[in-house]
Amino acid sequence: MNANMQTRTTMTKLTWGLVIATYNREKILPGCLKLAIEQTCPPSEIIVVDASPHWEATRDRVMREIAPLASGLRWVYEGAVQPGLTQQRNQGIARATADVVFLIDDDSLMYPTCAEEIMRVYEADTQRAVCGVQASLADEPPSEMTIADDRKQTGWSEKSRGLSANRLFQLVWRYLFLMNAEELWIAYDGTMPQHLVPDSIAHLNVHPLPLFHGCRMTYRREAIAQTQFEPMLRAYAAAEDLDASYRVSRRGILLEAVAAKLHHFNSGSSRLSRYQVAALSALNQAACLQKHSNNIDRDRRKFYLLTARRILAELFKDTLSRRWSLPQMRGMITAWRLADRVFATPASELGQWYPNFQKALIAGEPLPVAAIANLEGEPIKTN
Numbered sequence: 001m002n003a004n005m006q007t008r009t010t011m012t013k014l015t016w017g018l019v020i021a022t023y024n025r026e027k028i029l030p031g032c033l034k035l036a037i038e039q040t041c042p043p044s045e046i047i048v049v050d051a052s053p054h055w056e057a058t059r060d061r062v063m064r065e066i067a068p069l070a071s072g073l074r075w076v077y078e079g080a081v082q083p084g085l086t087q088q089r090n091q092g093i094a095r096a097t098a099d100v101v102f103l104i105d106d107d108s109l110m111y112p113t114c115a116e117e118i119m120r121v122y123e124a125d126t127q128r129a130v131c132g133v134q135a136s137l138a139d140e141p142p143s144e145m146t147i148a149d150d151r152k153q154t155g156w157s158e159k160s161r162g163l164s165a166n167r168l169f170q171l172v173w174r175y176l177f178l179m180n181a182e183e184l185w186i187a188y189d190g191t192m193p194q195h196l197v198p199d200s201i202a203h204l205n206v207h208p209l210p211l212f213h214g215c216r217m218t219y220r221r222e223a224i225a226q227t228q229f230e231p232m233l234r235a236y237a238a239a240e241d242l243d244a245s246y247r248v249s250r251r252g253i254l255l256e257a258v259a260a261k262l263h264h265f266n267s268g269s270s271r272l273s274r275y276q277v278a279a280l281s282a283l284n285q286a287a288c289l290q291k292h293s294n295n296i297d298r299d300r301r302k303f304y305l306l307t308a309r310r311i312l313a314e315l316f317k318d319t320l321s322r323r324w325s326l327p328q329m330r331g332m333i334t335a336w337r338l339a340d341r342v343f344a345t346p347a348s349e350l351g352q353w354y355p356n357f358q359k360a361l362i363a364g365e366p367l368p369v370a371a372i373a374n375l376e377g378e379p380i381k382t383n
Helices: 003-010 029-037 055-065 085-095 114-124 167-176 221-227 240-249 274-292 296-320 327-343 347-363
Strands: 016-022 045-050 074-079 100-102 108-110 130-137 206-208 217-220 253-264
Touching (some): 085 221, 100 221, 114 130, 240 274, 274 347, 296 327
16 A cells, blocks of 8 residues: 555544525525435535525425435525625535535535535544635636626626736736736735645645635634634625635635635626625725734825726726716726725724715615714715
8 A cells, every 4th residue: 555545544534514694696506415315425414504585495496306306415494584695605604514614605616526525635634734725717617517697797807818828918917907806905904924835745745825715714713713704895795705815814725626626607697786795895805904004004005006996997997898978987086085984983983884875885875974084065975
């Protein structure tokens, strides 16, 4: 018996559970769940937290059509106590019992060996240095997968796929268009945590990551349960994945398992306009910095510099996609104008104030004044 085979036979067998937060995705959710139970390494539990107004009907369909295909599997399908991606994910994590939780999106479609490849990494990590493992993205859904949903139109980025191998394009894509999570992130501690890949998993096809992409992340349950997703990001949770993965990375290493394939469908059932998404993506970052930064003066400066770069990036993306009203650029300008309100609110009060701020911005209503801001004149309108 060779060394690798002997090591595998002595590995501790771990369980994994799927935790899905969903909202009005009844067309694609059953496919996501069916692929999960058909994994070569099947889950021990599936937990769905549904914020849809008709969630009971979707639950009944899933329990009637999908659940009987996986005998012995623990199913929890319940309504959201507090609608919102971060609250729903935290609700599901609290109900989980498996060693590892898969927190993929409701339109993420796992290839048959995705879970097996991810669990191989956790089980080989005898030092428990790995806190999270991310799947790698596949361009196409698993073979013979029929999808009844509509795909979101992603504009110019779809045209970029044929250019992705070009070195110059990669530099433009990352540093001018800012289409890279690392370029958009401001570390709360000033720098990113540095971890070494443990020797016990060095032979596996993995590489370290600073941050995770929300559609394909998995964590050791205790690591994400102790960290939790940021609960103040309620109305729209842009950057919740970056925030949570960064805070988990303080505890241990994050990796991507190259052989673990998953396709993110990008369902077309969008809730917000491009303008709102752009504005909140930046304002959410400001709120997280105000709450978690260990040097807010330093990080406030970084935020405004980054937002200026993002205004330019969104102008280019809007123009190349022929969105002549420039919704994403306008959203980023709105974030620049309103960020002072976020930074003026004490961190201890953000949990109550910021969700109302988000809701008002989405509704186009006058925004609440920051708790200690000295703001004069009429409330700022958002559109």
